[in-house]
Amino acid sequence: MGKVKCSDLRTKKKEELTKQLEELKSELQGLRVAKVTGGAASKLSKIRVVRKAVARVYIVMHQKQKENLRKFYKNKKLKPLDLRPKKTRARRRALTKHETNLKTPKLLKKLRAFPQRVYAVKA
Amino acid sequence: MPSKKGGTKGKQPAPAPDAAATVAKKMDSEPVKKKTSKASPPLPKESVRAKRVKKVKSDLKPREIRKIVKEKARKLAISKALRTQKKVFTIGDSGRKRVRKIRTTVRFVRPRTLRPPRNPKFPRKAIPKRCRMDMYSIIQYPLATESAMKKIEDNNTLVFIVHTKANKYQIKAAIMNLYDVKVSKVNTLVRPDGKKKAYVVLKKDSDALDVANRIGII
Secondary structure: OOOOOHHHHHOOOHHHHHHHHHHHHHHHHHHHHHHHOOOOHHHHHHHHHHHHHHHHHHHHHHHHHHHHHHHHOOOOOOOOHHHOOOOOHHHHHOOOHHHHOOOOHHHHHHHHHOOOOOOOOOO | OHHHHHHHHHHOOOHHHHHHHHHHHHHHHOOOOOOOOOOOOHHHHHHHHHHHHHHHHHHOOHHHHHHHHHHHHHHHHHHHHHHHHHHHHHHHOOOOOOOOOOOOOOOOOOOOOOOOOOOOOOOOOOOOOOOOOOHHHHEEEEOOOHHHHHHHHHHOEEEEEEOOOOOHHHHHHHHHHHHOOOEEEEEEEEOOOOOEEEEEEEOOOOOHHHHHHHHOOO
C-alpha cells in the first residue's frame, strides 16, 4: 500500500474509512506476529508506519464527524457543550456585548439631551 | 316523522327529571346536619352496621370479632374527624375551603413523587467516546515459544498475549471474530512482566495447527 495521506482520506466516505481502518489494523496484527516469529527487517520497520496510518484515519474520521455535527446543530438553540464557543470560563459567564451596552431610558434621555460636544479651534 | 320527533323529544327530557328526582331523594334521606355536611349518611349506616355486627358475632372467633370491631371503630373515627374538620373550616373561613389531610400516624413519611426517566434536550458530549477494546487491541500477538508450540500440537490450544484489561468473554469473542474458529474455553494469567497471557482452547472441530499456520506462527 502506498503512503496514507490525510488529504486522500478526507475525500473518502465514512464506510470506506472504516473499511480502510479494518485493513490497516489486520495488517498491523500480521506485522506484530512477524515480530514475534523473527520477521524480516522490512516488516519490523513497517509497524511504525502502519500505526501512524491508523492514527491518521481516526483523525480524519473524527474531524468529519465533528464537522457534520456542527452543521447539524448550527441553528439549534441548545448545542452540546463541546460545540459551544470555548473562550475561557470567566468570559463565558460574563455579560454579552448586547447586555453591556444596554442603557436605561433615563440614561438615554440624558445622552440625547446632553451629547458630547466637539469643538474646533479656528485658526 | 312528526311522531318520531315527538317521541325522541319526549325521551330526552324524561331521563333528566328522573335523575333530578333521584338526587333530590338522596338529599332528603340524609340527616339534616347543622351546616354543609356532604359526608355520606353515617347515621343510617351505623344502625345497619350494628345489625351486621350482631349477626357476625355469633359466627366468628373472639379475635376476629375484635378485629372487625376495631376496623369499624377506626372508620367511624375517621369519618367523624372528617365531619368535624369540615365543620370547623366552613364555619370559620368564609371563602376558603382547604381541607387539611388527616394524619393517621405520628410519623411523617416523605411522599413518593414522580421520577421520570432522563430525557435530555441536548447531549452534553457531541461525540460519545469510542470503544478502545476492539478485537484488534484485545489480542496483541500470539506466542510462538516451545511450550506454546507444544500446546498447539497436543492440547489444541493457542496462546496469545492479550490486553491486560481484557476478560475471558472478550478474549473468546475476539478470537472467534478474528480467526473464524470455535473456542471451547479461555484460561488467563498475568505474567511477571505485567502482560496477560491467554490459553485459548479450541473446540474439537477446529484445528489449532491449521489456525497457527494461517496466522503465521509455525
